[in-house]
Amino acid sequence: MKYNAGITGIGISLPNNVLTNKDLENMVETSDEWIVTRTGIKERRIADKDTAASDISSEAAKKAIEMANIDSKDVDLIIVATVTPDMMYPSTAAIVQNNIGAINAAAFDVSAGCTGFIYAVTIAKQFIETGFYRNIVVIGCDILSRVTDFTDRNTCVLFGDGCGAVVISRTEEDGIIGEFIMANGAGGNFLTLPAGGSRMPSSFETVEKRLHYTSMNGPEVFKFAVKAMPEAAIKLLEKYNLNLSDIDYLIPHQANIRIIESAAKRLGISMDKVGITLDRYGNMSSASIPVTLYDSFIRSEIKQGDNILLVGFGAGLTYGAVLIKWII
Ligand SMILES: CC(C)(COP(=O)(O)OP(=O)(O)OC[C@H]1O[C@@H](n2cnc3c(N)ncnc32)[C@H](O)[C@@H]1OP(=O)(O)O)[C@@H](O)C(=O)NCCC(=O)NCCS
Structure with missing residues (x-):
């Protein structure tokens, strides 16, 4: 027997501090014009120094739980998709579990770069469909400013901080129609955070060489992204005969408006049917998709019964898609 899964609640948390392209002009050799034309980003949010991933994750999770009209004690599992956890361990999900009083929940993090939310929703779907769990909180959260080199114009103009959370529950109607996730580990070196792990533990030397910051080959990631997003969408549709x-x-991952326009064009979807938040929030990694889903919901751009394709790519390299039916 297969149970149905669906999104029954959604919430977000964004830092208040705004960093504009004009602000960046005073930090590195760049211009508002370059950033807008090459990426579509105008401003992004930056967490204050006391805010960690678990703080905004807990806030977003509480809002999603409230909308889902369940109690924290009814949550069976918390999954946090992040590449900027509070610390290497314990998992950010376990910290959130304690913060929100979800005393009956298991908890773990998922590391799949900017595709993290898609991966986490896919995992949650399996747990609900088998009947193993009834209520799962899935969070996409990243505080990329903590791992961004604000002297490197190639990366610092792209990223922002934020969090989005959903509750995925056993539902009457099928609210998660299909999923497709994949990795291309051969391209992993194009997007890395080199230091701080078991390969290259943090040291004075790694800090001196700025290896504790994101390192990216932008054009290679761009090439991957324009292929990977349509491929994930097509593979999903084929798998489910759609x-x-x-x-x-x-709702695509929000890395670059040119990548999004290219993917939409290849899929024959007009841009007025595409959720966009990158102009206001930049690339928030695993938070971009749930925050954009929330944004499209509160702007009434999506309505009950709509089939919404979430599609993304990211470090790994990873990519994937989830097709949901909006049932809220
Ligand atoms: C990063 C990205 C915006 C760069 O755009 P691009 O059109 O590929 O630009 P290029 O990297 O070819 O650089 C073109 C020039 O602009 C310069 N440049 C790069 N960043 C700049 C900035 N912020 N301001 C001004 N000039 C900049 C480069 O130095 C280069 O100059 P050069 O020709 O003198 O060497 C684009 O490659 C991209 O979006 N890649 C995907 C990144 C991504 O999605 N990462 C996250 C994955 S989840």
Whole structure:
């Protein structure tokens, strides 16, 4: 017997501090014009120094739980997709579990870069469908400013901080129609945080060489992204015997407007059916998709019954897609 899973609650948490392109002009050799034309980003949010991933994750999770109309004690599992956990261990999910009083929940983090939320929703779907769990909180959270080199114009103009959370529950109607996740580890070196792990523990030397910051080959990641997002979408549709016409709305990962426009074009989806937040929030890694889903929801761009394709790519390299039916 297969149970149905669906999103029954959603919440977000964004830092108040805004960093504009004009602000960045005073930090590195760049211009508002370059950033807007090459990426589509105008401003992003930056967490204050006392805020860690678990803080905004807990806030977003509480909002999602409230909307889902369940008690924290009813949560069976918390999954946090992040590449900027509070610390190497314990998991950020376990810290959130304590913060929100989800005393009956298991908890773990998922590391799949900017595809993390797609991976985490896919995992949650399996647990619900088998009947193993009833209520799962899935959080996409990243505080990329902590691992961004604000002297490197190639990366620092791209990223922002934020968090989005959903509750995925056993539902009557099927609210998560299908999923496809994949990795291409051969391209892993194009997007890394080199130091701080078991390969290269943090040391004076790694800090001196700025290896505790994100290192990226932008053009290579760009090439991967424009292929990977349409591929994930097509593979998902094929797997479930669906067509492009079955998609009502697209929520892509928010890395670069040119990548999004290219993916939408390849999928034959017009840009007025695409959720966009990168102009306001930049690339928030695993938070970009749930925050954009929330944004499209509160702007009434999506409505009950819509089929919404979430699609992303990220460090790993990873990519994937989830097709949901909006049931809230
Ligand atoms: C990073 C990215 C915006 C760069 O855009 P691009 O059009 O590929 O630009 P290039 O890297 O070819 O650089 C073009 C020039 O702009 C310069 N440049 C790079 N960043 C700049 C900035 N912030 N301001 C001004 N100039 C900049 C480069 O130095 C280069 O100059 P050069 O020709 O003199 O060497 C783009 O490659 C991208 O979005 N890649 C994907 C990144 C991504 O999605 N990462 C996250 C994955 S989840």
